[in-house]
Amino acid sequence: MITMSQEQGGYLESFAQFENGAAGNGPGWLRSVRQGGIARFAELGFPTLHDEDWRFTNVAPIAQTSFQLALNGRAELAPRVLEPFRFSGPACSQLVFVNGRYAPELSWLQPLPEGVQIGSLAQALTSDQSLLEQHLARYADYQHDAFTALNTAFIEDGAFVHLPRGTVLQEPVYLLYLSTATASPAINHPRNLILMGDESQAAVVEDYVSLNGGVYFSNVVTEAVVGENSVLSHYRLERESTQAFHVSTLQVQQGRSSSVAAHAVLFGGALVRNNVHPVMAGEGGDCLINGLFLATGRQHIDNYMKVEHASPHCDSRQFYNGILDVQARGVFHGRIIVHKDAQKTDAKQTNRNLLLSDEAQIDTKPQLEIYANDVKCTHGATIGQIDEDALFYLRARGLAETSARNLLVSAFAGEGLQRMKVEPIRKHLEALVTQWLPQGKRLEEAR
Amino acid sequence: MLDIKNLHVQVGDREILKGIDLQVNAGEVHAVMGPNGSGKSTLALVLAGRETYEVISGEVTYDGNNLLEMVPEERACRGVFLAFQYPVEIPGVSNTYFLKAALNAIRKYRGLQELDAMEFLPLVREKMKLLEIDDQLLNRAVNEGFSGGEKKRNEIFQMAVLEPRLAILDETDSGLDIDALKIVAKGVNALRSPQRAIIVVTHYQRLLNYIVPDYVHVLVDGRIVKSGGKELALALEDQGYARVEAEIQSTTTAHF
Numbered sequence: 001m002i003t004m005s006q007e008q009g010g011y012l013e014s015f016a017q018f019e020n021g022a023a024g025n026g027p028g029w030l031r032s033v034r035q036g037g038i039a040r041f042a043e044l045g046f047p048t049l050h051d052e053d054w055r056f057t058n059v060a061p062i063a064q065t066s067f068q069l070a071l072n073g074r075a076e077l078a079p080r081v082l083e084p085f086r087f088s089g090p091a092c093s094q095l096v097f098v099n100g101r102y103a104p105e106l107s108w109l110q111p112l113p114e115g116v117q118i119g120s121l122a123q124a125l126t127s128d129q130s131l132l133e134q135h136l137a138r139y140a141d142y143q144h145d146a147f148t149a150l151n152t153a154f155i156e157d158g159a160f161v162h163l164p165r166g167t168v169l170q171e172p173v174y175l176l177y178l179s180t181a182t183a184s185p186a187i188n189h190p191r192n193l194i195l196m197g198d199e200s201q202a203a204v205v206e207d208y209v210s211l212n213g214g215v216y217f218s219n220v221v222t223e224a225v226v227g228e229n230s231v232l233s234h235y236r237l238e239r240e241s242t243q244a245f246h247v248s249t250l251q252v253q254q255g256r257s258s259s260v261a262a263h264a265v266l267f268g269g270a271l272v273r274n275n276v277h278p279v280m281a282g283e284g285g286d287c288l289i290n291g292l293f294l295a296t297g298r299q300h301i302d303n304y305m306k307v308e309h310a311s312p313h314c315d316s317r318q319f320y321n322g323i324l325d326v327q328a329r330g331v332f333h334g335r336i337i338v339h340k341d342a343q344k345t346d347a348k349q350t351n352r353n354l355l356l357s358d359e360a361q362i363d364t365k366p367q368l369e370i371y372a373n374d375v376k377c378t379h380g381a382t383i384g385q386i387d388e389d390a391l392f393y394l395r396a397r398g399l400a401e402t403s404a405r406n407l408l409v410s411a412f413a414g415e416g417l418q419r420m421k422v423e424p425i426r427k428h429l430e431a432l433v434t435q436w437l438p439q440g441k442r443l444e445e446a447r
Numbered sequence: 448m449l450d451i452k453n454l455h456v457q458v459g460d461r462e463i464l465k466g467i468d469l470q471v472n473a474g475e476v477h478a479v480m481g482p483n484g485s486g487k488s489t490l491a492l493v494l495a496g497r498e499t500y501e502v503i504s505g506e507v508t509y510d511g512n513n514l515l516e517m518v519p520e521e522r523a524c525r526g527v528f529l530a531f532q533y534p535v536e537i538p539g540v541s542n543t544y545f546l547k548a549a550l551n552a553i554r555k556y557r558g559l560q561e562l563d564a565m566e567f568l569p570l571v572r573e574k575m576k577l578l579e580i581d582d583q584l585l586n587r588a589v590n591e592g593f594s595g596g597e598k599k600r601n602e603i604f605q606m607a608v609l610e611p612r613l614a615i616l617d618e619t620d621s622g623l624d625i626d627a628l629k630i631v632a633k634g635v636n637a638l639r640s641p642q643r644a645i646i647v648v649t650h651y652q653r654l655l656n657y658i659v660p661d662y663v664h665v666l667v668d669g670r671i672v673k674s675g676g677k678e679l680a681l682a683l684e685d686q687g688y689a690r691v692e693a694e695i696q697s698t699t700t701a702h703f
Contacts (some may be wrong), residue, residue: 388499393535396495397549397605398523398556407548411539411588418539 007063008042014069015153021211023156027129030155033137033390037152044146056331056363057302061271062245067187067217070099070179077180077211079106085176085209089424092171093118098178101157102216110171115164117172121147121191124160131162137192139223139279140251144395147247147273151189151221158222159192161204163228165197172203172233172425177238188322190220194234195199198227199254204234206269208248210241220248228255228282233263233422239432240268241305242297249275256282256311263420264291265429266301267436278304280314280342289318292416294436295328295360302331305349309342309375321416323439334379335367342372349379354412356386389446413437448473449494449514449613449642454505456486457491461667463489464588465669466505471613478655478680479648479668482688487648488532491617494646495529496503496522509613523549524556526612530602530619532648537589542601545589546571546608553609560596574607578634586607595622614638621690632657665691 008326015038021311023034046063047054077098087094095118096106112118117128121275126131142149159175208218218240226232238246246269250258262276278287293301307316322330332351353362368380386408394404413433420426449471456464463486471477481487493500493506507514513537514522537545551561562570575585578600590598599619606614616635620628635645635658638674647658655677663673663679665688673679673691683691 259515387535389535390537392497392519392538393531394549395519396523396529396531397545397609398520398552399548400520400552401518403548403552404520406539409536411537414539 008045010066011150011153012038012042018069018154018244022096026125027133028138029133029322030125034153034251037137037142037149037155040142041146041149041153044144053304053333056271056329056333057271057300059271059273062217063245065217065245067185068182070182070188070216072093072187077103077106079371079422080350081211082176082178083208085178087174087205087207087428089428090171091243092174092219094174094176094342095119095159096176097158097183097190099186099191102159105355112260113167113169116169116385117160117162119160120157121155121193122157122158124162124193125258126214127248128160128162130238134225135195135225137223139225139253140221140249145249145275147436147443148221148249151191151219154189154340155191157188157192160192161194161202161203163196163200163202166199168201172205172422173206174205177206177218177220179218179244181210181212182216185215185217187217187219190218192220192222194222194224194232196224196226196230199229200227202233203425204232204349205237205425206235207237208240210244210268211245213241215243215245217245218248220246222248222250224250224252224260226252226258228252229257230255231259233261234394235420235422235425235429236262236264236266236274237429237432238264238266238272240259241271242268242299243326244269245271247273248273249277252278252287254278254280254282254285254287257284258282258412259286260291261288261421264293264303265433266291266303267294267433268302270299272299272301274301274303274305275306276304277308278316279308279310280316281310283311284313285311286315287317288419289316289320290416291320292323293320293324293330293432294413294433295330296325298327300329303333304331305334307334307347309335309336309338309345311348312341312343312345314342315346316348318351319416320351321412321418322351322360322362323356324353325356325412325429327359329360329363332362332364332381333367334365336369336377336379338368338372338375338377339370339371343374345372345375345377347375350379352412352415353381353383354385354409355383356409357365402438410434410437448510450508452506454493454507455503456487456489456500456593457503457575458500462503463500463669464493467669467671468669469664471644471646473612473644475662476639476645476647476658476660478660478663479646479650480650480663480680480683481693483650484670485666487650487666491529491532491615491646491648494522494615495519495527520552526667528606528609528611528614530599530606530614530616532617532619532621533565534590534593534598534602536591536593538591540589541586542589543571543585543618546605549605550608554646555659563651574604577637580604580629586695593683596624599623600631603631606635607638612642612662613644613646617648618650619647620649620651628654629657653679655680667692
């Protein structure tokens, strides 16, 4: 029997090595942030089913695996191995991270507007210290979240995107995180920071892939600071191997009148936890949280939303659709917190689930905490199977049963995809989702 | 074309069709009329292949083949078309995509070349004009948010595109205003030909002013109790179903 302290012990040991190594040379403020992270992780330990926020997801498979800090294997990678994972849309900056570290030789950077920075966090930690000190680890809560604490302890690299006031990126920024197989289970802690000045606009895609299977753990934290009147479209794509563990947090700090869309398409991983935490700190902001999760086999995908209305006149919309097959398990936990001063909040949450097998399972839980008295909050969840009336209708028009079934599943998935407004990205995701569907290739041909 | 012999159908433990005999030849239009709950829609759905209805006995042949052995899509591919009483909403699937997929499935089954978008669109445009279908309706999801009239018109539009050999219209007239009814009738009449047969299932005589049937059958309590020409529909309109039912009742009693 492995005890909690043993589970944490390995991480404390790794941290000591990490500090003695490259990380030891970092600036003082960063070292204290990291130390704060590991100290908090030591106190918190991994969550259990007794934690309200983890009621439906047992992280024992992560806690009980002894992970080693991932080594950088990028030197051995030929650019062609990345080809299947490349974004095929219009020319845009594509940054590649191998086992959590930036790989400039595999990345493509396009010319950028004046003052825009897109690159690695490790680099920015030396070149833009004061900016980073001001923002890094200031938003993602490592006091209460063990995984964020762990990521914070091991902050080293990830993506850094910085838009000065008034800049608009026409093309998306594509961040590809690739993990290579290792002899023993590896862990990587990508840490991303997106800083958007007032009146700026960008679309950022985070795409997580496995090069060749194997057990490993991606423990990701992304902090985005969205300035006044700015527009951020963020996309998370999880398509790692079904042996991979993945926990990621998107923490968004929204300024006045900002507009954020946090999209997700998740169909990879053995055990996945997808945290999305926008904080609507300024008045008149809006956010759209839109996701699609597809799980089969014994996959487990947990979506935990925490939408914080901290200012008046903000709108939030959550739409998550889940499709679960075989013995897969899905979770949707949608929390909305309306602070005392956040009057005229308009918050809406919808979670729809399609179960394709008798043994697939979904837990869906809305959680509303409202401290203001003039707000509009609604939530709704549905769980259903393929609509037999619709199936018969399609067959009665000549569609074979399997095509009809696939068409209905793909239409259900399409609801979420249609809300993704950046067209090349939506098309990219549509193609990937179509491939996921049973006999998806045939369906693609039929279009 | 269609030959129904002594068809008995049940749902759960309840017998709904209690021995239907009906013969429909190519070129004919048959009206099946009857009060609520008489089994009209059951008959229509059984012919289209709905599996929730269990055929206990009897046979149905279509062009000499056993229709009851075919899955719904095979029936459709062989030319059977049901215009649904309650067309189903299918969010996320556009009308155009659906129609093209249906047409190509049918063409493929018949060994014909599948149509691409360039070939498909002119064909659709022509039928849209016939049924006064709006362009915008084509891009909307199948039946989603359609008014009752739009749904019914969409059914007939699909029929016009798919050009079935045997069309069964299940209460296509219910809930239509007179203008929509005329458009629907125009669509159906355009399809009349010596090679096709049409079965119009209806509660009201009104539609039959516009789609004039060759034969009228009265379905009461799972049996066809009376058959005749188009004048039978008018008699029903005047006297109501109660009169027919009473008539049946008395003849039945008289036999004993």
